Amino acid sequence: VQLQASGGGLVQAGGSLRLSCAASGRTSSRNAMGWFRRAPGKEREFVAAINWSGGTSYSDSVKGRFTISRDNAKNTMYLQMNSLKREDTAVYYCAAGPISSNYMLSFARYYAYWGQGTLVTVSS
DSSP states (O other), X not given: OEEEEEOOEEEETTOOEEEEEEEESSOOTTSEEEEEEEOTTSOEEEEEEEOTTSOEEEOTTTTTTEEXXXXXXXXXXXXXXXXXXXXXXXXXXXXXXXXXXXXXXXXXXXXXXXXXXXXXXXXX
């Protein structure tokens, strides 16, 4: 499975962006998909995930501002980011994997496939 993230860019604080992650190759609608990010000088952290049936999970830092969704017909996942803050500045990575438990969705080690990342920069 190959993942291609896109949609990053420069946006002012309070603005919005929508990230996309297109999957190709031996894709499966049964895969969970997720977004992680790495800010400058920080560890990679979980952002949001969606399981095969549409159940979602969010980190506390983005809950209420970000919305994750997927279109299985297009093999694409989205992350709608609203009310962006400077601390949202990071490289965002999409990931996918055959994750069966919602408990596992926020842990990077359970994802088998990773995209190359897309940079989101939020200015004040």
